[in-house]
Amino acid sequence: xxxxxxxxxxxxxxxxVFDVLTRSDAPMSAYTILDKxxxxxxxxxxxxxxxxxxxxxxxxxxxxESLNAFVACAHPESDCCAKGHGHGTVAFAICESCGHVxxxxxxxxxxxxxxxxxxxxxxxxxxxIEIRGICSSCAA
Amino acid sequence: xxxxxxxxxxxxxxxxVFDVLTRSDAPMSAYTILDKxxxxxxxxxxxxxxxxxxxxxxxxxxxxESLNAFVACAHPESDCCAKGHGHGTVAFAICESCGHVxxxxxxxxxxxxxxxxxxxxxxxxxxxIEIRGICSSCAA
DNA sequence: ATGACACACGTTATAGCATAACGCAATTGA
DNA sequence: TCAATTGCGTTATGCTATAACGTGTGTCAT
Numbered sequence: 001x002x003x004x005x006x007x008x009x010x011x012x013x014x015x016x017v018f019d020v021l022t023r024s025d026a027p028m029s030a031y032t033i034l035d036k037x038x039x040x041x042x043x044x045x046x047x048x049x050x051x052x053x054x055x056x057x058x059x060x061x062x063x064x065e066s067l068n069a070f071v072a073c074a075h076p077e078s079d080c081c082a083k084g085h086g087h088g089t090v091a092f093a094i095c096e097s098c099g100h101v102x103x104x105x106x107x108x109x110x111x112x113x114x115x116x117x118x119x120x121x122x123x124x125x126x127x128x129i130e131i132r133g134i135c136s137s138c139a140a
Numbered sequence: 141x142x143x144x145x146x147x148x149x150x151x152x153x154x155x156x157v158f159d160v161l162t163r164s165d166a167p168m169s170a171y172t173i174l175d176k177x178x179x180x181x182x183x184x185x186x187x188x189x190x191x192x193x194x195x196x197x198x199x200x201x202x203x204x205e206s207l208n209a210f211v212a213c214a215h216p217e218s219d220c221c222a223k224g225h226g227h228g229t230v231a232f233a234i235c236e237s238c239g240h241v242x243x244x245x246x247x248x249x250x251x252x253x254x255x256x257x258x259x260x261x262x263x264x265x266x267x268x269i270e271i272r273g274i275c276s277s278c279a280a
Numbered sequence: 281a282t283g284a285c286a287c288a289c290g291t292t293a294t295a296g297c298a299t300a301a302c303g304c305a306a307t308t309g310a
Numbered sequence: 311t312c313a314a315t316t317g318c319g320t321t322a323t324g325c326t327a328t329a330a331c332g333t334g335t336g337t338c339a340t
Contacts, residue, residue, distance in 0.1 A: 011316095011317065011318090012317095012318095013317080013318075014317095029296080029297075030297070030298075031296070031297070041319095043319075043320075044319070044320065044321085045297080045298070045299085046298090046299075046300095046318090046319080046320085047318075047319075049297095049298065049299075050317075050318080054317095065205040065206040065268070065270070066205040066268050068296085068297060068298090068326090091253070091256075093256075093257065093260070093262050093264075095262075096265065102260065102262070104256060106252055106253070106256060108248070108252045109249050109252050109253065112246055112248045112249050112252070113231070113246070113249065113269070113271060116231075116233075116244060116246060117233065117271065117273070120233070120242065120275075120276060121275070121276030121279065122233050122235075122242070122271070122273055122274070122275050122276060123273045123274040123275075123279055124233075124271045124272070124273040125236065125272050125273040125274070126271075126272045126273075127269075127270070127271045127272070128205065128206050128268060128269070128270045128271075128272075129253070129267075129268070129269050130205070130267070130268045131253060131257065131262070131264045131266075131267045131268075132264070132265050132266045132267070132268075133257070133262055133263045133264040133265045133266075134262070134263040134265070135260075135261070135262050136260060136261030136262060139261065139263055151287095151288065151289085152288095152289095153288080153289075154288095169325080169326075170325095170326070170327080171325070171326070183290075183291075184290070184291065184292085185326080185327070185328085186289090186290080186291085186327090186328075186329095187289075187290075189326095189327065189328080190288080190289080194288095208297095208325085208326060208327095
């Protein structure tokens with residue numbers, strides 16, 4: 001029974017980065033975040049990356065590998081899966097038109113990939129699922 | 141009935157890049173490929189990226205988003221899924237210890253993600269599934 | 281043939297993403 | 311009090327990817 005999330009009071013930089021990400025309706029690169037925070041005293045990429053590292057560790061932010069960008073965590077509806085709170089693998093659908101990201105998770109997929117791993121003796125540490133495409137609004 | 145793959149005789153550069161990737165037992169970054177091909181006249185990253193773009197288009201190479209690296213395609217056993225030959229979404233298990241990549245695909249996962257997309261009216265273009273972890277050999 | 285076009289290629293320069301290595305300051309707890 | 315830990319700021323550097331330019335070569339309709 002591990003406790004994957006516990007967000008122990010963020011530091012100033014962590015809060016600033018998290019706020020910027022939360023307000024954004026699309027993923028942001030570290031350098032975009034940096035630019036947004038220059039008014040607040042940020043000068044160097046490392047200030048952003050260090051904050052992001054912690055936020056990722058706390059589970060408050062996700063990294064989108066196919067975009068080299070970051071989003072605030074938003075398990076959309078439900079926290080169906082009990083487990084203290086840490087959901088399983090999170091999947092993302094990324095609209096290449098409007099940039100919006102839909103976060104979801106799916107037990108069946110988790111389970112299926114878990115089965116594959118078990119069958120191969122592979123020990124998963126982190127799983128990335130990202131669907132690039134066009135969202136319903138943009139397709140209309 | 142689209143024909144996703146047709147590999148129309150590779151050019152010299154494309155062959156060189158593909159050969160290097162095929163011989164490697166681990167994914168390679170574009171710059172690593174470049175270094176391997178300096179003896180063959182490669183001087184600049186674009187020579188590699190242009191070849192890779194084509195090989196990706198032909199379906200002969202995959203990009204690993206979580207690694208910013210590339211592997212030669214190797215649908216391991218079976219081409220179970222008919223469809224001319226183009227398999228559905230390919231998934232990867234990447235050993236963080238030895239670097240080896242296991243390529244597989246799973247109809248159930250495909251189907252499940254497809255259902256999610258259908259339910260949301262999201263039109264998928266490309267799906268990335270990558271499991272980072274430790275392979276059975278390394279865990280032993 | 282010839283001109284228009286598409287495509288691969290080569291080169292230089294630049295943009296975008298990420299981390300190494302240093303030192304300082306504040307906090308905590310033995 | 312002292313050592314250990316953690317966050318912070320700064321400079322420099324490295325890795326990943328593309329823009330923009332020009333060249334050569336093949337195809338093919340005219």
